[in-house]
Amino acid sequence: MEISAAGRFEVRISTADVGKRVSVRRLAGNGLTGEKFTDTVGVLTSWDDDGMLTITRRDGETVRIPESALVAAKVVPAAPARRRGPAASYGELARVASRGWRPVESERLGEWELRAAAGFTRRANSVLPLGDPGLPLDAALAAVRRWYGERGLPAYVQTATGAEGTQELLCAELERRGWLREVSAELWTGGLAPVADRAEGAGVLLSRAAGEDWLARYQRKGVSEVALKVLGGGPSVWFATVPGAEGGAPAAIGRLVVDGRWAGFAAVEVDPGLRRRGLATEVMAALARRALAEGASAAWLQVETDNAGARALYGRLGFAAHHAYHHYRAPEADGS
Numbered sequence: 001m002e003i004s005a006a007g008r009f010e011v012r013i014s015t016a017d018v019g020k021r022v023s024v025r026r027l028a029g030n031g032l033t034g035e036k037f038t039d040t041v042g043v044l045t046s047w048d049d050d051g052m053l054t055i056t057r058r059d060g061e062t063v064r065i066p067e068s069a070l071v072a073a074k075v076v077p078a079a080p081a082r083r084r085g086p087a088a089s090y091g092e093l094a095r096v097a098s099r100g101w102r103p104v105e106s107e108r109l110g111e112w113e114l115r116a117a118a119g120f121t122r123r124a125n126s127v128l129p130l131g132d133p134g135l136p137l138d139a140a141l142a143a144v145r146r147w148y149g150e151r152g153l154p155a156y157v158q159t160a161t162g163a164e165g166t167q168e169l170l171c172a173e174l175e176r177r178g179w180l181r182e183v184s185a186e187l188w189t190g191g192l193a194p195v196a197d198r199a200e201g202a203g204v205l206l207s208r209a210a211g212e213d214w215l216a217r218y219q220r221k222g223v224s225e226v227a228l229k230v231l232g233g234g235p236s237v238w239f240a241t242v243p244g245a246e247g248g249a250p251a252a253i254g255r256l257v258v259d260g261r262w263a264g265f266a267a268v269e270v271d272p273g274l275r276r277r278g279l280a281t282e283v284m285a286a287l288a289r290r291a292l293a294e295g296a297s298a299a300w301l302q303v304e305t306d307n308a309g310a311r312a313l314y315g316r317l318g319f320a321a322h323h324a325y326h327h328y329r330a331p332e333a334d335g336s
Helices: 090-099 137-150 168-176 192-197 212-217 225-232 279-293 308-316
Strands: 021-027 037-047 052-056 062-066 070-075 105-109 112-116 127-129 156-161 180-191 205-207 237-242 252-259 262-270 298-304 320-329
Touching (some): 021 062, 037 062, 037 168, 052 168, 168 320, 212 237, 212 252, 262 279, 298 308
Antiparallel strands (some): 021 037, 180 320
16 A cells, blocks of 8 residues: 555545556444455446446456545556466457357457357357447447347357456446346466376377267267357367276366467366366376477466366466456346
């Protein structure tokens, strides 16, 4: 916090700092039982005329703070220095992740990409807004709703928070317009070689297509032809399988997309009865070796915020969160 030469806290932000990352200390409670402070760090997404500040934190959650409760505040660097993992911008990672999970249909709206795949996963059926749509926001959102409505799909916008260049302001604008945040997750990055070094990858079979055996373990049942196109789409796609006992469903599976220096892991799944035996690590090590052979050096993956087991595994393998991402769903049309 900012402290003056006289030892007092100072508020060094104003309405001109909307859109910047700030660190704020506010007085909590009514002050009758002694001073208690709460600190908040995030992007200042609004400062209303009635004196109410809105700050969007790294995880996408918003905090509303009365101006009268401010004790100290200052602008801080756009993103904290990363302690580990390959350096990458949000834009680079968003594009890599999108190429690794391609829709079957897409269309440009300025610098936004509208993506559709018959409803198979939100990532393949949402707008990726990396820049200016070329229209005022309300007009752009109306065009988005029409485009998805013509395909019988709900309109989603995928946004991100928590890194330099992410979309806290867009998140705030969507929420002001009644768009509902349905899903949040995180994109993690890490070095590829440490993953390859963690296990031998013994017993892991690699193939270019998701066969019937691989699909028997995949969590999304009844995979359609559209889903198969999404799963198989990407610059260089590999599927890993650890065979199960007596011809049953595989003990473990995984998917990898190699794209330049990046390798993206997905669909790493293990038979519930065989967990905690290192099978997920074996799958990822085998895929990492394949990616290294194709010239990749860095890795990314996406993980749900409440998946404690996966987060612990990826942390042990050297991954760390880069940014959070969210899917906002359009509100129901008036009169519906």
